Amino acid sequence: MKKNIFLLSVLAVSFSCINKIDFAPEQIAPALVMNSFIDSKAEEHRVFISISKQNSISIPDKDGLQVKFMVNGKEVEDIKQAPAKEGGKPLYIEYLARSSVKPGDKIYLEAKSGAFHAFSEAEVLQPASIANVDTSRSVRTSGKERSVMRFTADVIDRKNEKNWYFIDLVRETILLNDKEEVLFTETRSLPMNFKEDYILGTGTDDADELLSLFSFRKYHVFNDNEFKDRSHKLKFMTSLNSLYSIAIAEKYKENVKEKRIFLHIKLYSINEETFKYLKNLGAATSGVFLPSFLESAVLGQNVKGGLGFVTAMTPDVQTLSLPLKK
């Protein structure tokens, strides 16, 4: 008897069950999603339109979709759809606005498709100020993957107001052929380790960080609590691997004669709404859902009549040319 009880217990302990839970979130009507991060220094402003449903993402009927781009109350241009990307089912329809905007301009974006009507307003925010961007020697820790390049830059706080900032490290890659013609260009935001990180934990790799040296994330935002009305030296780093690792498509490989890599250190002055949005963006898009260990992020929305987030900013950009690596 005792033996049987023991065996039964051992079996029970080693047995765990996974069962589906009846999960019926309230029935949600489809909603139009409008997203745009407008950069006043960019030549084009991209506006993305999708349809959000309970169990899927789709695009609205292209023919019936109307998108309005207005600056200071005027419809400055009849914005057009960008050519659809090749391959896969589309998740969005992209529109391109080419009108120039400047700090202080009020932008109104509107999308209509059948019964859907969504709109959002955003003011182009004043520029931030960044200076003295520099790199220091790279630090080799163990293997190329974990070697880093350090950067410093001064942020100069705008006086007499509360400020929020967003720093972005953008790599621009240009591949040239032997005639110095551009074969391929790519811009990519790089993950970085940011000493003044006011969004600690927005990544999902804290667990890995426990016994390692550095972790790298994107969407670093911070405020001026620690350097009100003065300047402050920012310290950040990115891995050499992400700086130099470029996947060159087969079709270019033969013809690439030269690679040029530029690093754009972009500092944006943002509003509190955008600060909160970016703070949660990494977690919201991580795809990690571990309710027992991690609180899911509620990503702010500012599109009326639909979903999505629209903001307009002006970066101060400092550009570095990286040593060439072929």
Next chain:
Amino acid sequence: MKKILIASIILLSGFLLSAQTKKFTVSGFVNDNESKEPLIGAGILASSSKGSVTNSYGFYSITLEAGKHELLCSYIGYETIKINVDLRKDTTIIFSLKPGSSLSEAVVTAHKKAGIHSTYMGSIEIPVEQIQNVPVLFGEADIMKAIQMMPGVQTGMEGTSGIYVRGGGPDENLMLLDGVPVYNVDHMLGLFSVFSPEAVKKVTLYKGSFPARYSGRISSIVDVRTNDGNMKRHQGVVGTGLLSSKFHMEGPIIKEKTAYSFSARGLHTLLFAPLIKKAGSPANYFFYDINAKITHRFNAKDKISASVYHGLDLLKMNLNNARFDTGEESPIALTSTENSWIKWGNTVGALRWNHVFNGKLFANTTLAYNRYKMNIGLESKSNIKNKEDNTYNENRLKASYDSGIRDISGRMDFDYKPSEKHLLRFGGEYIFHTFIPETRTVREFESSNGKTLTDTLVNNSGDERLYGHEVSLYAEDDWLIGSRLTLNPGVHFALFHTYGKTYFSPEPRFSIKYDFGKGFSAKAAYSRMGQYVHLLSSSQITLPTDLWVPITKNIRPVFSNQYSIGAYYSGLSGWEFSLEAYYKQMKNILEYKEGVIFLGSSAKWYDKVEMGRGRALGLEVFIQKTKGSTTGWLGYTIARSDRLFEGINNGKSFPYKYDRRHSISLFMNHKFSSKFDIGGAWTFSTGGTMTVPTRHSMASIPGEAPERYDYVSSRNNYRMPPSHRLNIGFNFRKQKKRRERIWNISFYNVYNAMNPNFIFLETKYQPSDEEVGHTFVLKKVTILPILPSFSYTLKF
């Protein structure tokens, strides 16, 4: 400030109201006749209906008019003693109560001021006998599991011992072991608590009106008192169950003067560690607890005791001498060793001196040291040898992560009974906290053919050691007005100094009880509590990486204001009925910011949390049967708890994750004979809340195309399914001369309810021609289905 002044006036007035007629004091101790163990909460009732109750050290004091009196001394499970005294001077009487043959034969008739009879609300005394009879996981009697069955107490994850009291968080409960805080009360990720029932004498839970002598946490106080040890004879307990074995021994060192008490408990994997290693298993996990106490009575007035608790959990993995040689033909040979471990535990030491100044004044002085420490370590070494050219590379990594908290404290408590209408308690405490939030050291070494390529040492202290100074003073008065009205005004002043900043907080307490007669009574109370330390934990289970941190310049102390009212009935012999309602406001509570995970770095932890407000309200029903062959209780709670943070959930209020609307707990123990009894415990609770995505959407990304993400409408927007479970335990007892053996057979989760231990979300890709489809599928992991277990206990 006004409130403090009023409270002080109320307290001082007690001194002025001393009696005018000739009165004398009867004082002394109440103890067990066989072991001389002091009995806490024993009642002493005089024929004039004046009564007293023994304090945490078994001391009582009662002031009576000169003349003849009959004194009745009683305690649950003991035979009541009646004695006649002719009072002509202050007198010391030590009552030695003889244990009744069983709990069911206990006679509880004396005037009683403990539990529902006390002025305090929401205080529950849980007899250790009942704790040992509550059938729980793996048949391991557990104090925390018994506390979880009290109304107003919610559980965290199924099967774990965490408690969430009246809408509060897991770090808002002060666990006191003989008056000394224990920071981490869990073993094995919370499946077991550190309190070994064999060493415990008394457990009291306070969740409503807190006596002024307690502070430091805002939601509950769990006061665990351990045995002093048998002063007359040696006795012990040995027991073994499915997972652990225990040993308890106590007895006199000098008869009726000095006694010891020693308990040890360990997981079987500790005892069989060499065998496990020999069997080739690279991993092992075990925990152990040791409780030791020595008590010496100098005389009727002085007693000193020294106690030590030490507990440790250790999970280790040794991959020693692992060799990966791809064969003789391979040009490469690799050898590597890797040892990793995680260990955590508490050490608590206390030195205690009880002194009776006179029949009216009793003092307890405690010096204590406690420490919680966690260490994660990794040591690895690898060699790669090229057989062809005899070149070789060596890699070494040594990493260590430490965190913890250490307290050194001194405390004095006084019980002063100036008259039969007043019992004043006052005292003070100083605690020197040292917080070690995080120290990480990583050393990497890489060489090739003896030439060093890399030698990096990173010593990354998230923060320096942090120090906190906590000073507190308190005073409270049990004030009897007439024969029916009892007040307990009190105030606790606390001062906490850290990060160069000092916080001062007065915490007034007030409770009132009116006795309507015939067993009916009513109470009302107000308590303000403060808390100066936080536990950083974002999971529902107790992880060793959970970290205690102090308040800072910007993270202010947590405060709660709790208002409660209650109605009680104890007119039916052996039964107690209570109905309590409460409303609790919490200020400056912490919550992790959205998307933050806490499994790793605590660096700048204060930037990971938000400070906000909380609110909890509820109604609790508790029916307890304390006499007869069938004993037990029924508890029901209807409650609500929510939170409001500026930076979370877009500034909107949301339900707390342990907001369970209904909870029911039913425990019954029936004694068929002295040889056989059955205990059954059934619990039900509405599911807590969690955050789940409700649709798919696209997130705007700066400079890039948007990304698909799972849209979350609000925090804690989904209520999990309810949990319910029946546990049954059978005790087969056999009494032999001077020893008793007990076989216990228990069934955890008898009807195999599939309660969730973890919940996770799967997103299934379901594309159609036009859409990118994903369906959310929520799944629960049940790791505790029906679990039979047995244990054997021998008491001698």
